[in-house]
């Protein structure tokens with residue numbers, strides 16, 4: 001429905017499908033003496049969703065933080081679109097607007113309304129004038145089914161609404177890649193579906209995403225490829241059966 005108007009791929013390379021949007025090569029990360037990630041490899045092509053699962057403490061958030069430039073790493077390299085990030089080099093500043101992130105906590109500005117939270121990102125990253133930022137923010141709120149709540153403050157929104165607002169804000173700046181770190185983990189069970197449904201719509205519309213989740217059924221619905229992180233190592237497969245491993249361990 002939204003497939004061509006979303007601006008999901010502003011980079012022509014991504015529509016060619018020849019270059020991955022994200023490629024991780026032999027990436028390693030330690031905290032002190034603890035090796036959290038050991039020679040991780042994975043890639044995500046344009047319009048693909050990769051679901052990343054793994055036990056608590058296996059390094060999923062660390063990997064999301066590394067890809068988004070919030071944490072450094074010790075070995076290997078990242079390729080995001082046509083930029084290379086090396087272990088010993090600073091994160092290229094131009095990537096901050098290209099990689100959108102939604103964490104478990106929505107991290108909204110409490111003193112700004114829903115629409116102002118989205119507009120702020122547009123003003124900062126896209127340098128849009130106020131009227132254009134407002135228009136674009138409204139498109140994103142509509143897509144997340146939040147249009148009627150545009151003037152509400154975060155404190156008056158439910159957990160599911162806040163998380164959808166965080167997604168709207170991340171999408172507004174046209175990221176090439178959206179990283180979602182357990183976006184429903186802190187929600188009451190009855191609010192999980194409204195967030196999962198919006199993510200499934202994004203997947204259907206061709207948004208390129210790395211989705212960290214413990215929800216194996218949701219992962220299998222949303223994603224076309226799968227990665228399992230365990231003991232610092234990562235296994236990837238196009239077959240969702242990879243995750244059944246995790247499900248049986250969690251019973």
Ligand code: ADP
Nearest residue numbers: 031032036054055056057058059060061062063
């Ligand atoms: P996950 O998201 O899969 O639960 P994390 O990436 O949060 O895992 O954490 C992986 C491991 O790294 C854990 O053992 C955690 O305690 C450790 N860790 C995470 N962040 C830090 C940090 N800033 N300093 C030291 N250790 C950390």
Ligand code: MG
Nearest residue numbers: 060061062181
């Ligand atoms: Mg985590």
